[in-house]
Amino acid sequence: MWRGALVAGVTGALWAAKQQGLHIFGWQVPENGSLDLIAVAAGVYILSGGYYTLWLLYKTLPRDIGAFFKYLSILKTVKQAERANTNIPKLFMENVRKNPNKVALIFEGQEWTFAQIDEYSNRVGNCMASQGFKHGDAVSLFMENRPEFVASWLGCSKIGVVVALINYNLRHTPLIHCIKAANSKALICGTEFMEAVTEIQEELDGMPVFVSGSGENIPTLEGSKNFDNLLNSSYPTPPPQIENVKFKDKLVYIYTSGTTGLPKAALIKHNKYLFFASGVHFMASLGENEVIYNPLPLYHTAGGMVGMGQVLIYNNTAVIRKKFSASNFWPEAKKYGCTVGQYVGELCRYLLNTPPQPEDTQHKVRVMFGNGVRAQIWEEFTERFNMPRIAEFYGATEGIANIMNYEGKPGACGILSPVFRGTIPVVLIKVNRETGEHPRDKNGLCIQCDPWEEGEFVGLIKRNDPVRDFDGYADKKATEKKIIKDVKKKGDMAFLSGDILVMDELGYFYFRDRTGDTFRWRGENVSTTEVEGVVSQVLDNKDAVVYGVEVPGVEGRAGMAAIVDPEGEVEVISFLEGLKKYLPAYARPLFLRILKDIDVTGTFKLKKVDLQKGGFNPNEIKDQLYYYDKTQYVPLTNEIYEKIAQGKAGL
Numbered sequence: 001m002w003r004g005a006l007v008a009g010v011t012g013a014l015w016a017a018k019q020q021g022l023h024i025f026g027w028q029v030p031e032n033g034s035l036d037l038i039a040v041a042a043g044v045y046i047l048s049g050g051y052y053t054l055w056l057l058y059k060t061l062p063r064d065i066g067a068f069f070k071y072l073s074i075l076k077t078v079k080q081a082e083r084a085n086t087n088i089p090k091l092f093m094e095n096v097r098k099n100p101n102k103v104a105l106i107f108e109g110q111e112w113t114f115a116q117i118d119e120y121s122n123r124v125g126n127c128m129a130s131q132g133f134k135h136g137d138a139v140s141l142f143m144e145n146r147p148e149f150v151a152s153w154l155g156c157s158k159i160g161v162v163v164a165l166i167n168y169n170l171r172h173t174p175l176i177h178c179i180k181a182a183n184s185k186a187l188i189c190g191t192e193f194m195e196a197v198t199e200i201q202e203e204l205d206g207m208p209v210f211v212s213g214s215g216e217n218i219p220t221l222e223g224s225k226n227f228d229n230l231l232n233s234s235y236p237t238p239p240p241q242i243e244n245v246k247f248k249d250k251l252v253y254i255y256t257s258g259t260t261g262l263p264k265a266a267l268i269k270h271n272k273y274l275f276f277a278s279g280v281h282f283m284a285s286l287g288e289n290e291v292i293y294n295p296l297p298l299y300h301t302a303g304g305m306v307g308m309g310q311v312l313i314y315n316n317t318a319v320i321r322k323k324f325s326a327s328n329f330w331p332e333a334k335k336y337g338c339t340v341g342q343y344v345g346e347l348c349r350y351l352l353n354t355p356p357q358p359e360d361t362q363h364k365v366r367v368m369f370g371n372g373v374r375a376q377i378w379e380e381f382t383e384r385f386n387m388p389r390i391a392e393f394y395g396a397t398e399g400i401a402n403i404m405n406y407e408g409k410p411g412a413c414g415i416l417s418p419v420f421r422g423t424i425p426v427v428l429i430k431v432n433r434e435t436g437e438h439p440r441d442k443n444g445l446c447i448q449c450d451p452w453e454e455g456e457f458v459g460l461i462k463r464n465d466p467v468r469d470f471d472g473y474a475d476k477k478a479t480e481k482k483i484i485k486d487v488k489k490k491g492d493m494a495f496l497s498g499d500i501l502v503m504d505e506l507g508y509f510y511f512r513d514r515t516g517d518t519f520r521w522r523g524e525n526v527s528t529t530e531v532e533g534v535v536s537q538v539l540d541n542k543d544a545v546v547y548g549v550e551v552p553g554v555e556g557r558a559g560m561a562a563i564v565d566p567e568g569e570v571e572v573i574s575f576l577e578g579l580k581k582y583l584p585a586y587a588r589p590l591f592l593r594i595l596k597d598i599d600v601t602g603t604f605k606l607k608k609v610d611l612q613k614g615g616f617n618p619n620e621i622k623d624q625l626y627y628y629d630k631t632q633y634v635p636l637t638n639e640i641y642e643k644i645a646q647g648k649a650g651l
């Protein structure tokens with residue numbers, strides 16, 4: 001700004017001097033010297049520091065022009081769909097019309113064509129409508145990864161029923177919580193989870209349960225209905241209700257652990273789904289004839305929306321699996337002729353840990369897209385698996401702050417133009433790591449980070465904009481907590497991602513950490529508040545704090561619980577039994593620290609940061625430590641500690 005004023009001032013003064021025919025130190029501006037004036041203006045600009053901007057432009061402009069056009073394509077896709085007020089199932093059906101017999105999903109040797117998915121989902125829509133469900137109702141879907149999972153939510157969306165995609169690792173309390181958080185009116189569950197549903201049946205308050213996958217057998221759960229039979233007798237034609245489903249209607253709920261408490265149901269509307277799917281389609285330069293290897297859980301954003309969107313909207317084929325298997329990854333990618341792969345960070349490390357096999361390089365996968373591959377293994381990965389490009393993205397399910405490193409720059413999770421940063425609606429703002437507060441400048445606005453300064457990533461909200469509105473959670477209060485006001489100017493609002501990132505001079509972003517009360521482990525967000533609640537409950541309300549600790553060579557943070565137990569009452573065997581009842585495996589603390597004497601008054605929770613810094617080194621900590629060795633809690637000895645520190649514990 002000031003540089004522009006300086007250039008204008010100096011040039012203006014010279015121009016005036018020229019008009020007046022004045023001499024400056026004996027030099028006179030030539031009569032027809034416009035070129036000289038331009039040269040002077042450029043000189044002043046460069047000398048006053050503008051060379052830096054020029055250098056930045058030189059380094060980043062070609063890259064950012066590319067990104068800009070990709071972004072325009074995404075916007076165009078979304079705006080067009082908005083104008084047509086179409087919806088996701090309709091976009092899918094356009095594709096079906098063109099390619100009905102193309103294989104859409106490959107699952108354990110079965111192939112499902114586009115037409116088959118369409119027909120199954122028509123039946124689901126008609127069936128649910130005849131069961132009395134209508135536009136705006138929510139139902140929960142609790143099923144393993146299989147084609148019916150996709151076809152079921154798609155079918156419900158054809159009549160405007162919103163589907164809550166339940167994480168199938170959940171049992172007991174969190175399972176009930178998730179079903180209820182979305183105000184579900186029914187549960188569609190896979191026969192594989194009969195036991196888990198039986199355990200919570202009393203708390204379902206008579207909610208109808210539809211069991212998928214029993215074939216013609218009667219489901220074992222009392223009072224439940226056989227979904228397969230119902231579908232068999234439902235119409236295979238498109239439900240007429242599809243015409244009432246609008247582009248800004250709710251599509252699905254996906255659960256995320258926000259900053260506090262149990263998982264929250266983040267709302268995904270049709271427009272957001274299309275934005276995510278087209279975002280990756282254009283940014284990662286995917287075609288309409290790819291075969292995508294997608295072993296990720298389908299209840300998550302990455303596998304279920306971004307990945308599945310490439311199939312439903314963009315005519316691609318996906319290979320899906322009940323569960324990820326490291327040793328089968330490349331052999332299957334080769335067998336099915338996959339051209340694209342999907343990952344989450346830890347998956348890449350598991351692949352690197354497999355013994356070398358010929359298939360490592362015999363596949364045709366030329367781009368992998370996903371989130372969370374660590375910088376340290378990036379190049380090892382691309383070399384060993386002969387992978388031309390990793391397209392790493394960053395984005396929260398519920399969020400509007402999304403970026404992508406489409407170039408494959410090792411370690412980066414996104415790119416934004418450093419020169420035009422001021423015009424881009426996502427920003428890094430300073431945050432106090434211990435309190436979670438955001439410092440303000442003298443005008444009461446947030447302070448933007450300089451290059452290499454850590455900050456919280458936020459996305460400015462624009463109401464009613466199809467790509468920049470924050471739709472929030474089923475829970476209003478939770479929604480408010482994720483919004484910060486007065487960020488760049490008075491009265492604006494932004495979505496708080498809860499993640500700490502840094503940006504370098506050239507505008508590459510790097511992920512650093514989660515803020516506050518959640519940490520990431522095995523690709524899942526773990527809420528410390530939730531785990532604290534369970535630990536304390538299992539131990540007859542003993543005081544406990546839970547936090548994540550860094551483990552060398554492993555992504556995310558491992559859970560650690562510090563438990564106050566002056567009387568030595570904690571029994572690790574029964575404790576573990578209790579945990580297993582309430583927490584999925586990834587949320588169970590890997591380490592325990594038993595505190596003998598602590599001032600429990602109020603300050604205990606505040607000690608969390610100190611405890612976290614203290615880590616889990618038995619040489620430095622006098623308290624009794626335990627380690628969960630995948631079967632039981634064992635005392636954490638120096639020997640075990642060394643193994644973990646050297647990355648040999650198989651984490």
Ligand SMILES: *[C@@H]1O[C@H](CO)[C@@H](O)[C@H](O)[C@H]1NC(C)=O
Pocket residue numbers: 215216228229232
């Ligand atoms: C569905 O109907 C077909 C024929 O009408 C029958 O062969 C099949 O067994 C039925 N499946 C179920 C699950 O009822």
Ligand SMILES: *[C@@H]1O[C@H](CO)[C@@H](O)[C@H](O)[C@H]1NC(C)=O
Pocket residue numbers: 098099102288289315
């Ligand atoms: C969809 O895929 C089919 C078969 O792979 C291909 O022939 C067709 O051209 C594709 N359609 C579009 C619109 O790309």
Ligand SMILES: *[C@@H]1O[C@H](CO)[C@@H](O)[C@H](O)[C@H]1NC(C)=O
Pocket residue numbers: 255256257258300301395396397497498499523524525
């Ligand atoms: C975990 O939270 C982060 C930040 O909110 C989000 O980007 C990510 O998608 C979440 N992951 C899962 C698996 O919910």
